[in-house]
Amino acid sequence: MDASLSPKPERNRLVAAVYDWVDDRLGLEEILAFARHKTVPDHKHSFWYFWGGISLFFFLVQVFSGVLLLVYYRPGAESYESVRQITYDIKFGWLVRSAHSWSANLMMVAIFVHMFSVYFMKAYRQPREFGWWSGLALLALTMLFGFSGYLLPMDDLAFFATKVGLEIPAALPLVGRFITDIVRGGPEVGPTTIQRFFALHVVILPLIYIPLVGFHLWLVQKHGNAMPPAEEEKPVEKRRSIPFFPDFLSLDLGMWLISLNALAILASLYPWQLGPQADPLAPAPLGIHPEWYFMAQFQLLKVFGRWFPGAAGEALGISLFTLGILVWAVVPLFDTRTTAGRRGRTATYIGYAFLVGLILTTIWGYLDL
Amino acid sequence: MSEIHSMESHEAPESPARRSFIQIGLGAVGLGYAGIIGYPIYQYLSTPAQKAAAAGNVTSATLDGADKLPAKSVMMFKFGSEPAMLIHHADGSWVALGAVCSHLGCTVSFEADQNRIFCACHGGVYDPKTGDTVSGPPPKGLKKFKVEVTDGRITVSKA
Numbered sequence: 323m324d325a326s327l328s329p330k331p332e333r334n335r336l337v338a339a340v341y342d343w344v345d346d347r348l349g350l351e352e353i354l355a356f357a358r359h360k361t362v363p364d365h366k367h368s369f370w371y372f373w374g375g376i377s378l379f380f381f382l383v384q385v386f387s388g389v390l391l392l393v394y395y396r397p398g399a400e401s402y403e404s405v406r407q408i409t410y411d412i413k414f415g416w417l418v419r420s421a422h423s424w425s426a427n428l429m430m431v432a433i434f435v436h437m438f439s440v441y442f443m444k445a446y447r448q449p450r451e452f453g454w455w456s457g458l459a460l461l462a463l464t465m466l467f468g469f470s471g472y473l474l475p476m477d478d479l480a481f482f483a484t485k486v487g488l489e490i491p492a493a494l495p496l497v498g499r500f501i502t503d504i505v506r507g508g509p510e511v512g513p514t515t516i517q518r519f520f521a522l523h524v525v526i527l528p529l530i531y532i533p534l535v536g537f538h539l540w541l542v543q544k545h546g547n548a549m550p551p552a553e554e555e556k557p558v559e560k561r562r563s564i565p566f567f568p569d570f571l572s573l574d575l576g577m578w579l580i581s582l583n584a585l586a587i588l589a590s591l592y593p594w595q596l597g598p599q600a601d602p603l604a605p606a607p608l609g610i611h612p613e614w615y616f617m618a619q620f621q622l623l624k625v626f627g628r629w630f631p632g633a634a635g636e637a638l639g640i641s642l643f644t645l646g647i648l649v650w651a652v653v654p655l656f657d658t659r660t661t662a663g664r665r666g667r668t669a670t671y672i673g674y675a676f677l678v679g680l681i682l683t684t685i686w687g688y689l690d691l
Numbered sequence: 692m693s694e695i696h697s698m699e700s701h702e703a704p705e706s707p708a709r710r711s712f713i714q715i716g717l718g719a720v721g722l723g724y725a726g727i728i729g730y731p732i733y734q735y736l737s738t739p740a741q742k743a744a745a746a747g748n749v750t751s752a753t754l755d756g757a758d759k760l761p762a763k764s765v766m767m768f769k770f771g772s773e774p775a776m777l778i779h780h781a782d783g784s785w786v787a788l789g790a791v792c793s794h795l796g797c798t799v800s801f802e803a804d805q806n807r808i809f810c811a812c813h814g815g816v817y818d819p820k821t822g823d824t825v826s827g828p829p830p831k832g833l834k835k836f837k838v839e840v841t842d843g844r845i846t847v848s849k850a
Contacts, residue, residue: 390732
């Protein structure tokens with residue numbers, strides 16, 4: 323510790339002594355020196371660097387609020403009753419549940435912003451291909467988190483969303499039915515399905531997700547933040563950067579604080595609702611639709627089913643979506659050059675097409691309910 | 692450390708008053724957030740304890756049909772949230788005692804053949820008429836309740 327940190331050494335002597343004791347054993351100074359040495363590029367697109375951190379923040383909120391929900395949630399036949407208790411009987415239970423649901427949605431928004439900003443900054447190029455692929459895997463797992471968590475309250479929306487959602491893997495050729503029966507734990511969505519989804523949601527997915535986040539962050543650490551092509555063309559001496567510690571970290575934490583406030587406002591002013599208990603004999607409520615992050619897929623399946631009646635429409639819709647994901651995943655192998663070129667421009671156009679296509683299909687989905 | 696602080700120090704010389712003002716301000720904001728987040732979590736986690744405390748805050752318990760309890764036998768019941776025992780002694784008297792051992796909270800048992808109340812956890816022995824400690828580690832006796840026998844029911848209330 324140097325003098326600038328402790329202007330009143332007599333007051334901070336104990337703190338310094340404890341710090342030195344810990345530092346001797348864990349080498350905190352080495353970590354700090356490393357963190358100070360690390361820099362983050364500073365340019366007009368730097369704002370987009372925060373979105374990975376914001377996604378991480380909401381994930382941490384999910385872990386924290388999820389553990390709190392685990393204290394009262396009971397999977398299986400009692401799941402609706404336990405969520406009803408959390409929402410109406412347990413003090414501030416409505417807020418914990420609302421925060422968990424809102425944070426899930428905000429996390430999804432942050433991840434999408436992060437993904438598209440990474441795409442348009444061409445941060446998937448060599449040597450960051452694995453960053454792109456691990457990120458896509460994290461997005462897929464996040465969607466599975468969303469899908470499995472949505473069933474757990476077992477209200478009518480949860481029931482039908484899961485019923486419909488499971489028809490997508492069921493449409494896979496040959497193995498579809500088999501896989502779906504295993505996932506669903508029977509021919510109908512019921513208590514056994516909840517138990518399975520619960521195991522998936524709170525054990526299996528976190529077990530895969532957390533190490534993958536670690537890998538993803540380690541890659542960012544290893545390769546540093548990617549610069550957008552316009553910045554990379556500048557000579558090295560014209561590029562600006564700021565130290566990661568404490569400058570970028572404090573900005574990062576500032577964004578976390580803004581995220582926390584946004585979450586608090588949404589969760590408390592717009593508490594997440596609990597519908598009536600799922601009844602397998604009741605007809606599906608009118609206007610039923612999935613969460614917004616599944617809307618584009620839902621709409622594609624719907625319109626292809628309309629244009630090509632029967633199983634063909636569903637198969638076409640799923641194939642188209644799979645093809646899109648495939649194209650999205652192999653972009654780092656297609657757009658490899660760092661200098662501006664035809665492939666770079668093509669990749670950018672593909673990005674615009676995906677972004678606009680996703681937004682328009684989602685809006686279309688809502689208009690077409 | 693110095694190269695990092697150089698960013699702010701070229702604007703104005705660092706004054707200790709300004710620094711401690713900022714530190715106190717940040718600390719206060721941090722405490723505010725900790726409170727705003729901590730209070731709902733505390734309430735959330737303590738709801739069952741609060742409900743149990745409210746449910747346990749009773750002054751009497753009515754035991755329908757307990758007057759049929761044979762002599763030299765015991766009936767366990769809940770007084771609020773705690774286990775308690777109603778004993779019908781050989782001499783026809785009725786005694787109601789808390790069944791929570793005053794040592795470490797195990798539930799005690801009435802042993803009619805030995806005419807004692809025994810705690811299996813650490814060997815505490817109580818008097819089955821008064822609830823006083825006879826031997827073993829319990830620091831004090833069992834809770835004693837008032838018993839009122841009427842036709843068809845027994846009412847147990849706080850002494």
